[in-house]
Amino acid sequence: MIKSKTVFIVGAGASAEVKLPVGEQLKKIISDKLNIKFDDFGSKIRSGDTQIASFMRQEFGQSLNRYLHACWKISDGVGLAGSIDDFIDTHQDDPDVATCGKIAIARSILEAEKSSHLFFKMENISDTINFGSLQKTWYMPFIELLTQGVSRTEVKTVFNNVAVICFNYDRCIEHFMLHALMARYSIEKQEAAEVVTGLKIIHPYGIVGQYFDKPGEMTVPFGSSAIPHLHSTLSNLRTYTEEVTDTDSLNAMKNAVAESEISVFLGTAFHPNNMRIMSDGLGQPVVKRVYATTAGISDENKSMIKDDIGVLFRGAKHVGINFATTCSDLFSRYSMHLRR
Incomplete structure (x- = not known):
């Protein structure tokens, strides 16, 4: 006591x-996940995180290409920043960077929970x-x-x-x-x-998702394989x-x-x-x-x-x-x- x-x-x-993961590890994970590239026909993913790519296709539809450019910005540059938060701050004039960065954070942290000794x-x-x-x-x-x-x-x-x-x-x-x-x-x-x-x-x-039941909010299991709803991801996480x-x-x-x-x-x-x-x-x-x-x-x-x-x-x-x-x-x- x-x-x-x-x-x-x-x-x-x-x-x-x-x-x-912390520091350099987390930056590398996020960089790899957001290096989303498709084959010449745009149907099969060649690199990057498959789940993030599918999530973004569903959420952004015809605007996908615009958000892919934000992903590539992060993938290319986050290794030169102190953290993903620092990189997002550098690009305050581009809200798409914050959106894609938070999607990657949510996916990476949930995946890390699943790989941890606590799962x-x-x-x-x-x-x-x-x-x-x-x-x-x-x-x-x-x-x-x-x-x-x-x-x-x-x-x-x-x-x-x-x-x-x-x-x-x-x-x-x-x-x-x-x-x-x-x-x-x-x-x-x-x-x-x-x-x-x-x-x-x-x-x-904030956190990647509600752990305990809370009225009006969806719970996200520890180490969930699913990325939370986009609105929840953006509202629950602040850099x-x-x-x-x-x-x-x-x-x-x-x-x-x-x-x-x-x-x-x-x-x-x-x-x-x-x-x-x-x-x-x-x-x-x-x-x-x-x-x-x-x-x-x-x-x-x-x-x-x-x-x-x-x-x-x-x-x-x-x-x-x-x-x-x-x-x-x-x-x-x-x-x-x-x-x-």
Whole structure:
């Protein structure tokens, strides 16, 4: 059980521990998927993602060629950008690039969910995640931390002092928590879903599809092979250079940061825009301790991260900043600290 108010700020590196692609990998996947070429008769696809091509044919009809040009732009240039989001931002004057980019993001993330250590084929009601494959990830110590000292009758209190700000499009946390609680407490899926939907989890840039049932919205299974409806894809996903206008999400995010005594950065790149939307309009935080992963970040850049964290928390002199490499390393080093 976590006794202090704690916010977990989650980036792509956290999902990478269960084998979702990040950085260069994701750019390469998207580039390959959008290199859509047909044979001379236009009937058979020679390269690119067959499902995206079929989806676009159905959605765009006679305008397909126009969107194919946007796909080729992305395929040719995304490798030279920091990320797909950066590339879309560069081409703000071309809305077709954003449309095709988001279709590719949705397809790539859903496919990545299916290839991850969290996916399983639900052929029988008793089927679940292979938790043994997660032993070297942060997911296992996280669920241990949350549930330690919490009895079956108190399961609804598991997330009482916890909030999550997740900058990823995937639903790895929701999926893991649902099945982990079912296994940990021997409870039915419906009861576990009620507990997990009570978790304050904010996705500032949206998700590839609703994971839990929500009135008026279609659910998208974890690792779905189908691309969600175009309108859902475009409305559910925002790149980090698009303005976050969901007031409820913004307020929930700022409240989570402002009220937390402990802040934990898991697999984030400390992107300036992400730090900005958390800090804009934020009152004086009460944070006492900060923990952050810095895998792939040089010692020289760590000093800048300290400055960025200082700006987020209004330069509070009393804040102690503790670094670890990976997410699993952070929980291994600081699990006792996080319980208090």
